[in-house]
Amino acid sequence: MTLHSACILALTSLALFGCASKASTPPEKPPTAFGCPVASSKVGAMEDLIAAKVETAGPIPGVSVNAITCSMRNDALRIDIELVNKADSVHRVAYKFRWLDREGFGAWDDESLKPVLLYAHASHYVIGLAPTPKAVDFRLFVLPQDK
Amino acid sequence: MNRIALVLIPLVSIAALGGCAKDVVRYGDARGVETVTNQFGSTDLQLIAESMTRSLLNHHVIVKTEDPVMTVQEVKNKTSEYIDTRAITDTIRSELLKSGKVKFAVDSAGMEQQVEELNRQQGELYERRKAVKTGRMVGAEYRLEGNIVSIVKQAKDVKDVYYKFNLQLWNIENGLLEWTDEKEIRKTTTKG
Numbered sequence: 001m002t003l004h005s006a007c008i009l010a011l012t013s014l015a016l017f018g019c020a021s022k023a024s025t026p027p028e029k030p031p032t033a034f035g036c037p038v039a040s041s042k043v044g045a046m047e048d049l050i051a052a053k054v055e056t057a058g059p060i061p062g063v064s065v066n067a068i069t070c071s072m073r074n075d076a077l078r079i080d081i082e083l084v085n086k087a088d089s090v091h092r093v094a095y096k097f098r099w100l101d102r103e104g105f106g107a108w109d110d111e112s113l114k115p116v117l118l119y120a121h122a123s124h125y126v127i128g129l130a131p132t133p134k135a136v137d138f139r140l141f142v143l144p145q146d147k
Numbered sequence: 148m149n150r151i152a153l154v155l156i157p158l159v160s161i162a163a164l165g166g167c168a169k170d171v172v173r174y175g176d177a178r179g180v181e182t183v184t185n186q187f188g189s190t191d192l193q194l195i196a197e198s199m200t201r202s203l204l205n206h207h208v209i210v211k212t213e214d215p216v217m218t219v220q221e222v223k224n225k226t227s228e229y230i231d232t233r234a235i236t237d238t239i240r241s242e243l244l245k246s247g248k249v250k251f252a253v254d255s256a257g258m259e260q261q262v263e264e265l266n267r268q269q270g271e272l273y274e275r276r277k278a279v280k281t282g283r284m285v286g287a288e289y290r291l292e293g294n295i296v297s298i299v300k301q302a303k304d305v306k307d308v309y310y311k312f313n314l315q316l317w318n319i320e321n322g323l324l325e326w327t328d329e330k331e332i333r334k335t336t337t338k339g
Binding site: 074075076096109110112113129132 | 178179190193197201202205207210246
């Protein structure tokens with residue numbers, strides 16, 4: 001009787017311990033949208049992601065960021081950006097990434113501005129590769145260069 | 148009276164114009180797009196260095212090997228203009244070092260100074276215990292070399308310059324080309 005009770009007690013404790021440890025092990029994953037890190041899980045649509053990640057210095061008529069996708073390549077963040085020129089004429093823009101660490105501070109030095117020629121009614125794809133695994137987030141700056 | 152006016156008016160005009168033409172100095176964005184002329188410029192240097200560094204840092208030689216030791220050899224300037232290719236490789240080297248994934252051994256350009264300092268410390272003037280020891284230099288496993296070429300086309304009102312920068316990473320021990328990448332830049336100047 002006592003042996004039987006002890007066995008049941010031991011098995012119950014083990015089962016409970018197993019459940020308890022399982023529930024506490026997995027770390028909370030930061031929210032992402034289209035593979036990109038976002039501050040809040042409310043960023044669900046592509047428009048929200050673009051609004052959160054892209055900053056433009058002045059209006060660029062007809063030119064916009066159409067899509068952003070993120071993935072990991074060898075422990076480094078890779079960003080794929082689709083720039084679209086819906087205008088009837090060629091436009092020139094320049095862009096740069098700002099890489100941020102887990103705390104939201106700059107993870108790398110200021111990048112150089114990269115000039116891009118956008119043909120009329122065409123898409124242009126740019127790729128950003130994080131210079132360090134510490135860079136876990138980013139902002140994209142787009143500046144008009146037509147003048 | 149009229150004579151005085153005739154002399155004074157041009158003088159005052161020249162002085163005023165001289166004042167207008169005064170040079171203005173301003174600080175600019177060192178990382179901004181520079182389009183003063185279509186010769187090789189700061190933006191080209193930065194674009195090349197950044198593109199090469201990011202590509203190399205994502206290659207398996209850097210990712211999989213622990214602290215690979217590299218050395219920088221010559222980047223040949225095959226263009227018709229003067230380009231300080233050392234400035235390009237210095238920027239690439241400093242970006243790679245900053246990543247913390249690569250180490251650099253002394254290159255041929257710095258070897259003379261390295262040996263001179265090493266030998267100097269072997270002299271009687273230095274405390275033996277603290278002087279650096281010879282025979283401990285680390286040889287590079289990989290060497291970086293490359294070239295830059297340009298194609299220039301000029302018509303009456305248009306000048307087009309195309310640059311192609313190629314960088315290669317060679318395994319010194321087995322002579323294998325481990326990585327190579329290119330960066331192309333086109334700049335066009337039109338008059339008017």
